[in-house]
Amino acid sequence: MASFNLHVKTAAVDLHSSLASYADNAAWRLVQALASLRTPDNRVAVDGFYDDIEKMTPSQEKATQSMSFDADKVRANYGLTRPFVYNDPREELVNGATMTINGLNAGYTGDGVKTIIPKEASAKLDCRLVPNQDPQKIASLISYQLEKNGYGDVNLDYLLGENAFRSNLDHPFVKLNKKVADEVYTSEKVRLIPNMPGGGPMKQFADSVHAPIVMVGIHYSGSHPHSPNENIRLADYKQGTYFLARLLEEY
Numbered sequence: 001m002a003s004f005n006l007h008v009k010t011a012a013v014d015l016h017s018s019l020a021s022y023a024d025n026a027a028w029r030l031v032q033a034l035a036s037l038r039t040p041d042n043r044v045a046v047d048g049f050y051d052d053i054e055k056m057t058p059s060q061e062k063a064t065q066s067m068s069f070d071a072d073k074v075r076a077n078y079g080l081t082r083p084f085v086y087n088d089p090r091e092e093l094v095n096g097a098t099m100t101i102n103g104l105n106a107g108y109t110g111d112g113v114k115t116i117i118p119k120e121a122s123a124k125l126d127c128r129l130v131p132n133q134d135p136q137k138i139a140s141l142i143s144y145q146l147e148k149n150g151y152g153d154v155n156l157d158y159l160l161g162e163n164a165f166r167s168n169l170d171h172p173f174v175k176l177n178k179k180v181a182d183e184v185y186t187s188e189k190v191r192l193i194p195n196m197p198g199g200g201p202m203k204q205f206a207d208s209v210h211a212p213i214v215m216v217g218i219h220y221s222g223s224h225p226h227s228p229n230e231n232i233r234l235a236d237y238k239q240g241t242y243f244l245a246r247l248l249e250e251y
Contacts, residue, residue: 001126001127001128001129001135001161001162001199002126002127002129002135002136002138002139002158002160002161003124003125003126003127003158003159003160003161004124004125004126004139004142004156004157004158004159005122005123005124005125005156005157005159006030006033006034006122006123006125006146006154006155006156006157007120007121007122007123007154007155007157008026008029008030008033008120008121008122008151008153008154008155009026009119009120009153010023010024010025010026010029010119010120011023011024011026011117011119011120012119013119014107014108014116014117014118014119015116015117015119016115016116016117017115017116017117018115019117020117023117025117025118026106026107026117026118026119026120026121027106027107027118027121029121029151029153029154030104030106030121030122030123030154031104031121032151033146033149033151033154034101034123036145036146036149036151037099037142037145037146037149038099042085042086044097044098044099044127045145046099046141046142046145047141047144047145047148048141049097049138049141049142050097052132052133052134052137053095053097053130053132053133054130054131054132056094056095056194057169059169059170060094060095060166060169060194063169063191063192063193063194064090064091064094064095064193064194065090066191066192067090067093067094067191067193068191069089069090071084071089073221074089074221077221077222093197094130094193094194094195094197095130095194096130097127097128097129097130097133098127098128099125099126099127099142100125100126100127100128101123101124101125102123102124102125102126103123103124104121104122104123105121105122105123106118106120106121106122107121127142128197128199129163129164130164130166130195131164131165131166131195132164133164134161134163135160135161135162135163136158136161138161139156139158139161142156143156162199162200162201162203163203164195164203165195165202165203165206165213166194166195167206167212167213167214168212169192169194171212173211173212173214173251174192174212174214176247176250176251177192177214177216177247178190178192179250180243180246180247180250181216181243183246184239184242184243184246185239185243196215196217198225202215216240216243216244217240218232218236218237218239218240219232219236220232220233220236
């Protein structure tokens, strides 16, 4: 992933909103800049953003298509009120890069009325990346695109980045994981997914030990990662622990 802030300042102080007849508004400036980075069909409108994405191998493509995705359950679980942004969420989860607004901040948002023109506005964003995309390069492309779109005054502050990594699904150790998982969870409930859509330092470990990495999830559809009451079930934790013990025995 690549995480960064965007910030724009249009005045030294907040202004009376009647002055909108001539004074620019930092909040409008920011949301217009953000809107310039996405197309109506939800693709990232940044030159070069998708250029380094590699096509999946046949085994990765096969694994992706075998993933379970119950659209109705997903909608109900999260209370989604809008259609899915892409036609095939499975492929996007595995090999699709994203740009997400995590939060926006500008002006007065408290109780009652305060008719101002905000002097500044900021947003926090992240891009979920896939193997072969460089986080700092992505941030630079976005910064350049903002300038190209006429928003050179919108400053990008790069926060952090993690390079994406994907193990070879045909490696014997990956196949051993699948064999043990079939035994512990039953084969009907096991899915070998090319990569998870979360962030972490897997590539640093892989580059150091030169070995495949397999991650075994113990959360369930109601875990609500990064939301209030994020949770796991103890039974899933115990079963995951048993899986690791069996894997070590077999290894």
